Amino acid sequence: MPEEIVYGKTGFRIRVPMASCTIAAGANEVLQSIQACLESKNLDVEIVPVGCMGLDFIDPWIELTKKGYPSVIYANVTPDMIDQIILEYLDRDYSSAFAFRYENDTDENPIQKLDEMEVWNNQVRWLSGKCGIINPDSIDEYVTVGGYQGLKKCLKQDPDETIEELKKANLRGRGGAGFPTYIKWNICKQQPGEVKYVIANCDEGDPGAFMNRLLAESDPHRILEGLIIAGHTIGANKGFVFVRAEKPLAAKRLLKAAEDAREKGFLGGNIMGSGYCFDIEVFLSAGAFVCGEETAMIAAIQGERANPIQRPPFPAVKGLWDMPTIINNVETLAHVATIMTEGWEKFAALGTEKSKGTKMYCVTGAVQRTGAYEVPVGTPIKKLLYDIAGGPPEGKSIKAVQLGGPSGGCVPADMFDLPMDYDSLQSAGAIMGSGGMVVLDNTNCMVDMARFFLSFTAAESCGKCSAGRIGTRLMYETLKRITNGEGKIDDIELLEEISDVMQKACLCALGRTASNPVLTTFRYFKQEYFDHINNKKCEALVCKALLNYHVDSNKCKGCLVCAKSCPVEAISGQKGTTAKIDLSKCIKCGTCAEICPFDAIQKLPGRVPDESVKVEEDCCK
Amino acid sequence: MIISVRSISYDELKRNLSHDDKIVLWSCDTCVKHCGIAGMDKMIVLEDLLREDGYNVIKKELVSESCQINLAKKHRAAHTDIFDQATAIIVLTCEIGYQCVKTVFNDKKVIETAKTFGAGNFSNKKGPILTSPIPSTNLEIDPEGYTLNNLVERFNLHPKFFDADKEPNPEKVTITVDGKPLVVKKNATLLDELLANRMKIPHLCYDASLGAIGACRMCLVKIEGKRGFVPSCSTIIEENMVVTTEDEELEELRKSVLQMILAESGPEIQQSRDIRFWMRRYKLTDNKFYLDEKDEPVDDSSEVLIRDPNRCILCGKCVRACTELSGQRVFNFANRGSKTLAITGLNESFGNTDCAHCLACAHYCPTNAITPKSINKKIVGYPFWTLISYPKKVAPKR
């Protein structure tokens, strides 16, 4: 990393991550506290707002870097820790620090380096390497770390050479389907006509995915650079970045980046003296999952209702305002910029035979270290979930991971050796998707998860085609019945049948893939469905209709805290005797179990609580 | 309805045109259509004829009711870019429609094609019948009424449409359908050609006048070399295409989609013509899918139309008819996903909207979710205009 980036003008920089995730964790307050501290101590330190480096489990973190000192990262910082941290740092006491940032950071009081940590050294930060280090609002910093060099090179060469390099790199789209980028660009380039468009897809609507937002908030120029290269390659003069209005910070950073790029001559007329003209518009979408679909996105930009239309014609032939248009995921475009800067050879050296390079994944749910991680394509699931994300929290075990959001599927724990590349995942019934990974443990019910995803697609589809609109609703209502304990054994066949119709008849990929969460849970967790349907039992104790709360008379001291907390007054009893839950009133909110100081209230599976309670008591005697 | 007959021959029409003209075909979609001399299909025929003879047709404009001058104005405003280029407009409308177009396009050559005789009605056996001739025709009021043929003979006019004068001969290609070769029009929509060749393909959201959106998923076929199932309404014919329109898998799929549509809507839609036809054909008596029945209030606030949302299958025909044929945009979609609705105005009552009462929505609605109030509500199941029954004999004048 260049010195001017690491230390800045003053020789002492404090980095504070200002991304949506870190701000939610309290980075704003930390920033204010740092400002106050520096003022009171009269220190000449430059505070650098940076993006997020993906380690969400240490949010908010800060990094102190002074010439002559190592770069030190502090984790889970609160405003009241700041004084102490700065004092200790200047004293070369790093006992409360998280890690040294760089490999060559050494000191008389050494601590662990980021590179020695599993969460870091198992990653290959090809794309996200600058996230959390450079100031996303500073075009100069981006240029200092090699930014816009790829564009410079592409502007000088024939567009066919650019396509050839992408072909050699074998970059496949990161938006989900994995379509080779060079083919898409080539088709569009070969279309006749002067007017063409490029669109960066930063809609990212699937639950559990946030790598596109992270990239846009942390390194927005990389996306723009990729977009300009795309425009130059296919011969477009206008581009759009399609961002959800729900990602206001990402939109703001992209807007600022575009403004700065225009000012520095990377956007607008005669880019870098090449004679090529290109400008972009940041398009704020009202936000619906279906907007991520290419034709729906085009309709939205045209000011219409975001309904997908039948393909072909593909957008590369007839897209925005009927002109040839390419749509790429922002991660794909960032890859393009990095490939053009660093060379395709380095990219192609990563990944598998069929799918090259790296992919960012967002790991959330039942792991110790949630975050956004970048690994080579083809990395086994196990490595990501255990080595990087640290495996399940104590006392829990991972049951499965849901990959690719609502269009994806789950992969059970015994298949975690599966390499994450497009083809392997497809064969397992899941998809790479945009990269969201929701990790599920034994407290997650797979039927309930499938129900959740179908409720999502039923609500977030466009509602245009009958198979998609009615199919998702039928599936959702059937799953709801099952989780309510009203399922019938025929429901399994019914779900399979609806899924078959949707896969064949739906207009767009949303409907065609919406049943994947159900199909994969059938494949790997059918027993849970049988449990719900035949035994009226939810092993994971999630489905409310299939569980009951029960007071353990051995543990209950009769304090009646539970009775006071119950919102529906379902608990009665006298001080000193075992409390009693009136199950006819109980709404199963779980407040009593949470508040009980003696852990005396438990969830028990099954619908007929009294029987199960009796059995237990009999056993004890 | 208004009764009109073609007043000029194809040769006369050509004499009015020059090869430099940029021609717009303009057609009304109501009475004259039922007189057999207008409508989208007739415009396509005329376009084929003119193209063959080297004329330049730049647009076909279908208007729900061309006799409403407001609608004519809106159509011009919606496509000023193309209309401004046009030099000649051939109007397939009644004389009143012609007057409106002439007024709106007073800067252009507007060519009239029909003579109007007065009001009448439509008989399923005899077709359009003139019952109330306008005085200028000097026709007696005849209790039997006058058929179109009567009028053609009596006034020495031209029978039927321009293709009666000269057969159009558009470019054809051969495709294979269900194993047999079929000669079809080049670059046409696959569904149109299949239907034209008397094949039965279910289709609820497509109409040649409204274009394709591929929403109902009933018209799916298999095409060699294309993945999965493709809606024939959204497929343009390519030479040597190999199409399967009927096999067990397709039938099962269409049946399932139909059952889904039936599950979502109220039971009343089973009485509408298309739905009933396909239910019978597929021998559907019960539904494997179940959803709670819709129970929305019927909107009868409009003076002219009744709208029953429980019969709506969201095919979007009313939305397109209102937007494209009338130019009013009274109908639209609201919400998304399984909560999607067709609404009037900004989700207000029908009576509150600036509906032009052109009835295009009702005409195209495949499930009678929108019907004119003048129609006896008990007779359901047929598009309303085929229902309009007229007294066989007009009572003799006293």
Ligand SMILES: Cc1cc2nc3c(=O)[nH]c(=O)nc-3n(C[C@H](O)[C@H](O)[C@H](O)COP(=O)(O)O)c2cc1C
């Ligand atoms: C329902 C649906 C939602 C989608 N959402 C996104 C999204 O949020 N972001 C994205 O990049 N691609 C999304 N896609 C995929 C895009 O349609 C498209 O394939 C992709 O942007 C192409 O870019 P790529 O070639 O770079 O992958 C979605 C597709 C569907 C069917």
Ligand code: FES
């Ligand atoms: S007619 Fe083709 S999808 Fe409805």
